[in-house]
Amino acid sequence: AEIKKIAVIAGDGIGPEVVAEAEKILKRAEELYGYSFETEHALFGGIAIDEKGTPLPEDTLKVCKSADAVLLGAVGGPKWDNNPKELRPETGLLGIRKELGLFSNLRPAVIFDCLKDASTLKPEVLEGTDLMVVRELTGGIYFGEKFRREGEGGQEAVDTCVYNVKEVERIVRQAFEIAQKRRKKLASVDKANVLETSRLWREVVNRIAPEYPDVELEHVLVDNCAMQLLRRPASFDVIVTENMFGDILSDEAAMLTGSIGMLASASLGEGSFGLYEPVHGSAPDIAGQGLANPIATILSVALMFRLTFGYDKAADAIEKAVAEVLDAGHRTTDIATDKSKAISTTEMGDLIAAAM
Amino acid sequence: AEIKKIAVIAGDGIGPEVVAEAEKILKRAEELYGYSFETEHALFGGIAIDEKGTPLPEDTLKVCKSADAVLLGAVGGPKWDNNPKELRPETGLLGIRKELGLFSNLRPAVIFDCLKDASTLKPEVLEGTDLMVVRELTGGIYFGEKFRREGEGGQEAVDTCVYNVKEVERIVRQAFEIAQKRRKKLASVDKANVLETSRLWREVVNRIAPEYPDVELEHVLVDNCAMQLLRRPASFDVIVTENMFGDILSDEAAMLTGSIGMLASASLGEGSFGLYEPVHGSAPDIAGQGLANPIATILSVALMFRLTFGYDKAADAIEKAVAEVLDAGHRTTDIATDKSKAISTTEMGDLIAAAM
Numbered sequence: 001a002e003i004k005k006i007a008v009i010a011g012d013g014i015g016p017e018v019v020a021e022a023e024k025i026l027k028r029a030e031e032l033y034g035y036s037f038e039t040e041h042a043l044f045g046g047i048a049i050d051e052k053g054t055p056l057p058e059d060t061l062k063v064c065k066s067a068d069a070v071l072l073g074a075v076g077g078p079k080w081d082n083n084p085k086e087l088r089p090e091t092g093l094l095g096i097r098k099e100l101g102l103f104s105n106l107r108p109a110v111i112f113d114c115l116k117d118a119s120t121l122k123p124e125v126l127e128g129t130d131l132m133v134v135r136e137l138t139g140g141i142y143f144g145e146k147f148r149r150e151g152e153g154g155q156e157a158v159d160t161c162v163y164n165v166k167e168v169e170r171i172v173r174q175a176f177e178i179a180q181k182r183r184k185k186l187a188s189v190d191k192a193n194v195l196e197t198s199r200l201w202r203e204v205v206n207r208i209a210p211e212y213p214d215v216e217l218e219h220v221l222v223d224n225c226a227m228q229l230l231r232r233p234a235s236f237d238v239i240v241t242e243n244m245f246g247d248i249l250s251d252e253a254a255m256l257t258g259s260i261g262m263l264a265s266a267s268l269g270e271g272s273f274g275l276y277e278p279v280h281g282s283a284p285d286i287a288g289q290g291l292a293n294p295i296a297t298i299l300s301v302a303l304m305f306r307l308t309f310g311y312d313k314a315a316d317a318i319e320k321a322v323a324e325v326l327d328a329g330h331r332t333t334d335i336a337t338d339k340s341k342a343i344s345t346t347e348m349g350d351l352i353a354a355a356m
Numbered sequence: 357a358e359i360k361k362i363a364v365i366a367g368d369g370i371g372p373e374v375v376a377e378a379e380k381i382l383k384r385a386e387e388l389y390g391y392s393f394e395t396e397h398a399l400f401g402g403i404a405i406d407e408k409g410t411p412l413p414e415d416t417l418k419v420c421k422s423a424d425a426v427l428l429g430a431v432g433g434p435k436w437d438n439n440p441k442e443l444r445p446e447t448g449l450l451g452i453r454k455e456l457g458l459f460s461n462l463r464p465a466v467i468f469d470c471l472k473d474a475s476t477l478k479p480e481v482l483e484g485t486d487l488m489v490v491r492e493l494t495g496g497i498y499f500g501e502k503f504r505r506e507g508e509g510g511q512e513a514v515d516t517c518v519y520n521v522k523e524v525e526r527i528v529r530q531a532f533e534i535a536q537k538r539r540k541k542l543a544s545v546d547k548a549n550v551l552e553t554s555r556l557w558r559e560v561v562n563r564i565a566p567e568y569p570d571v572e573l574e575h576v577l578v579d580n581c582a583m584q585l586l587r588r589p590a591s592f593d594v595i596v597t598e599n600m601f602g603d604i605l606s607d608e609a610a611m612l613t614g615s616i617g618m619l620a621s622a623s624l625g626e627g628s629f630g631l632y633e634p635v636h637g638s639a640p641d642i643a644g645q646g647l648a649n650p651i652a653t654i655l656s657v658a659l660m661f662r663l664t665f666g667y668d669k670a671a672d673a674i675e676k677a678v679a680e681v682l683d684a685g686h687r688t689t690d691i692a693t694d695k696s697k698a699i700s701t702t703e704m705g706d707l708i709a710a711a712m
């Protein structure tokens with residue numbers, strides 16, 4: 001089979017541990033389906049700051065650019081939290097998104113049956129929740145000009161939020177297309193009653209909507225969306241929104257599933273290239289102890305198979321294997337009710353690989 | 357007693373109905389405690405657009421400025437949603453905040469015992485939740501320069517987020533002082549890993565913190581806060597944040613209490629002047645039918661008594677009366693389990709006035 005190149009970025013904290021389990025899954029897929037993966041590891045985030053003096057070394061970017069997909073563990077930790085901007089893991093994250101043109105971040109938020117009780121929401125409210133946040137990832141206030149200046153009220157700081165028609169169009173089209181393949185409902189989230197960028201956003205959405213007549217569209221103000229996610233999570237299908245709103249709402253949506261250790265995400269650009277990573281962070285407090293849950297990273301491989309490689313059969317097999325292992329009662333510490341019976345990161349990876 | 361002047365802005369939708377009940381409470385407080393209130397009604401929001409051609413008429417501003425406090429019902433509705441910016445109720449809201457110097461918005465989110473089950477969160481998670489969001493209200497991206505321009509990707513829209521040291525200092529000091537009178541915990545919410553305004557915000561908070569050694573301070577990133585509100589709502593005491601984050605998080609916090617028809621808010625400036633209003637909106641779908649819940653507006657009067665007039669005894673009496681009436685099982689439709697037994701807006705107002 002054609003060799004697929006995967007850049008592997010383990011990162012910080014529990015990153016290396018969960019990525020190691022995901023690599024087992026890649027190996028297992030090679031055995032089972034005759035695929036060939038060529039993985040190349042690269043430094044990124046805190047560890048790259050420590051070893052190379054920058055969160056996103058040129059080498060790493062080169063490895064990513066010559067790959068078909070990137071698998072990322074997690075980056076960051078208190079060690080680098082007080083660094084100047086250029087020496088922070090987050091700066092690397094923003095940089096890699098921009099450099100690789102990853103304008104779209106897909107974050108599915110689903111309920112795992114066996115984890116229903118892990119949510120702080122009532123099970124009857126969660127019932128049937130299966131939504132996807134499509135977050136614009138390379139525009140808006142994260143990437144606009146930022147500076148300090150002297151003003152009448154002392155020093156002042158400025159951030160600029162900019163969106164152009166093209167940026168809005170491409171993410172909104174993608175969201176409509178995703179909705180077409182799901183339950184055909186799209187909620188576009190903005191603050192059009194106050195922000196100019198939101199008014200542009202809404203204009204573009206309304207202009208494009210007639211091209212997707214089978215998709216039911218609603219506009220939701222961001223503050224209202226933060227409420228409705230709590231009140232009627234199951235009523236959402238696809239939510240599309242700008243960078244900062246997407247950051248906040250996708251985390252809220254992830255948390256309400258109660259399954260944050262289980263959620264995968266994909267960051268996409270034009271074409272089939274994508275970066276795949278778990279939604280959870282680097283959890284430095286439990287790093288190196290075999291306590292991390294590798295499932296979100298393993299499910300990120302399934303997303304990669306489906307969205308970048310078109311390996312749907314293998315993607316299905318991974319997801320089915322995860323469900324089976326959970327149904328058989330196996331749990332890592334984070335999701336175990338009886339912590340004394342919890343299995344380790346590697347045990348979980350082995351079980352899922354075996355179940356494929 | 358000294359005459360207190362109150363500007364009364366009924367507004368749109370259910371605004372007039374709920375404000376009428378709050379005025380009953382003012383009358384009752386005059387009878388019981390010998391206070392004197394002089395109320396003056398003014399047009400604002402949608403109705404002002406219809407009758408005066410602007411959401412915030414000069415007259416209304418004058419009435420507010422010559423008053424000691426403002427009582428506001430609710431504004432807005434679909435009728436005005438597609439108007440140009442200058443003819444939208446929201447523009448009036450932003451204008452009145454700026455013109456009256458209301459830089460601080462206090463939104464208590466508490467659980468009413470009898471409404472515990474109304475929340476979509478599990479009762480054991482909500483247990484003990486009693487938090488206050490202190491939202492900066494006249495700065496940030498809501499008020500920064502906004503415009504369109506032509507760029508390489510077609511037309512682009514720009515919003516500017518600006519904060520100066522003075523603006524951050526005054527709201528943060530107020531939040532520390534509020535925390536001192538409560539459980540002495542303050543969560544300052546920002547996105548300091550990405551935004552320059554957030555970095556300025558955090559610097560100011562850290563510089564001021566040593567002046568309030570009795571208050572335990574934590575910095576929480578806004579995306580993380582959206583999650584933690586769901587995971588551990590009871591662990592928050594006071595949350596202070598900038599305008600846009602406060603908009604989103606205060607609505608999330610309000611919704612998780614399950615008591616959104618019951619929550620009051622205060623917008624304050626320098627000195628004792630304040631604008632008081634329910635957290636809920638104008639609910640045009642149920643307007644004029646006697647279905648609205650007046651409790652949030654009545655509790656806004658209690659807040660006004662406490663924060664602007666120092667009428668603590670009467671404020672306590674109002675809050676006690678509300679609790680008594682609820683404990684006796686009286687419910688408006690929105691909070692009734694058995695809708696057929698629900699009482700009307702005016703009946704609820706009468707019962708609370710009588711119970712004072």
Ligand SMILES: CC(C)[C@H](C(=O)O)[C@@H](O)C(=O)O
Binds near residue numbers: 090093094549550579
């Ligand atoms: C670390 C930070 C820059 C990042 C973001 O806000 O984009 C993170 O919160 C995320 O959501 O991936």
Ligand SMILES: CC(C)[C@H](C(=O)O)[C@@H](O)C(=O)O
Binds near residue numbers: 446450
């Ligand atoms: C109507 C809108 C401008 C307003 C805001 O966002 O400030 C509202 O959502 C609020 O929270 O009071």
